Amino acid sequence: MRIGTVDVPSQLALAPMAGVTDAAFRRICAEQGAGYTVTELISSRALCYHDKKTFSLLRQFPGEHPAAVQIFGSDPACMAEAAQIALEASGADIIDINMGCPMGKVVNNGDGAALMRDPERAGRIVEAVVRAVPVPVTAKFRRGWDMGSCNCVEFAQILEQAGVSAVAVHGRTRAQVYGGQADWNCIRQVKEAVSVPVFANGDIWKPEDAVRILRHTGADGAMIGRGCFGNPWIFRQAAAALAGKPIPPLPPLAERCDTAVRQFELAAEIKGERVAVLEARRHYCWYLKGVPHSGYYKEQIVQMNTLEDVCRVTRGIKRDLK
Structure with a gap:
């Protein structure tokens, strides 16, 4: 697929996960077939304050392309400045905006999945970041805040109008956090409603799930999260499944x-x-x-x-x- 001006050579992406997707693990996953990697979520405020520890999260492994840096926040001006800082410090190909993190310490500040309750602000953030950086801007979000507000389709359309080059959709609401089952139907609805590439995320636990989620949703790529914990070989296995080839066993x-x-x-x-x-x-x-x-x-x-x-x-x- 193509995200803005960036070619992505695989349908398989490594989802950004705090405390997990550091440069070391991203490198291991890329070697096993993850064609697109994203950093841990990084605080826009911390970047704007030039926090040294936060800058270390921007580090990429040698030859990490295409690669994205994910930032989070809810202030358009701060997010725009942080995007510029992140791009200059990392040399990333893409800036990704986190609008799906469900954790209390993030949403209580109005960041992450809290933005799904304020789509207009989310749109302003995207517009500000798109104006601030010369690389494609993407966003990752959820089905909605809770079952009473499953607004991912409208949310995706607002972000597309604001200038995103691709979106990733996790099929759970914020209220579900990581429990229950991901709803792949909502991802299909997003794919049908926007023209930019869509990554499908949620409940990809085994290589066959990557085939199933792409077939069910029509999405352009499968973004694997918790299914790769301790198992970077899922990318190699999923690539084989997508190609209709025998799935290789786990190494000894x-x-x-x-x-x-x-x-x-x-x-x-x-x-x-x-x-x-x-x-x-x-x-x-x-x-x-x-x-x-x-x-x-x-x-x-x-x-x-x-x-x-x-x-x-x-x-x-x-x-x-x-």
């Missing part, structure tokens, strides 16, 4: 562990060993999801503090959990 456990370790080492190069290993505790448990008898090693994982701890635990897993 030892190879999956090596990939996890590489991810953590890449993260340590960017954010330091201490922070990277603390974050690795959660990721490594995801890599072991469904592995029989892995409980003992998960207890070890949540106590890791150094990369040597990571390697020690990995040696044990390879030895005992073949």
Whole structure:
């Protein structure tokens, strides 16, 4: 597909997720077939205040193209300034606007999914950002705020008129957060209502789901979120499914562990060993999801503090959990 002036070589995208899609994990997913990657959501206010920790979230892995930086906020002027700062600091191909985050600390400030209750403001934000940067601007949002206000179709039309080059739609309301089931019908309705490319997001847990969601919605791309936790190989498998080819099996456990370790080492190069290993505790448990008898090693994982701890635990897993 084509997002504005940017060619996207695959129908498979990695969804932006706070605390998950850092440069290290995006790199691993891209190597496995994610054709489009987006940063964690980044505060526009923090960028405008030039917060050093926030700037680290803008870092991209070598050769990350096409790539998007996602920012969130509710003040058009601040969002426009933040978009300029983010683009200059990252060299990203696309600026994405988060209008779907359901978490309280975001929506309580009027940001994220709260913008679905104020479509006119959302439109003004898009207009301001589009004017501020020379790259395509996209937006990610939800079915609606709650079941009484499922306004994603009208919302998408307002954003298209304001100048977005593509949209991503999560088939849940803000009230659902991540519970219940995603409604793919609303994504189809958005696709039928706008002319810009549409990414379908929600409940892509296995490679066949990518085929199903694209067939059901008619969307241009499938954006995979929680289904890739500890499983970047879902992109390679989904690509095979979309091509009508046999779905390759997961690599052996030892190879999956090596990939996890590489991810953590890449993260340590960017954010330091201490922070990277603390974050690795959660990721490594995801890599072991469904592995029989892995409980003992998960207890070890949540106590890791150094990369040597990571390697020690990995040696044990390879030895005992073949």
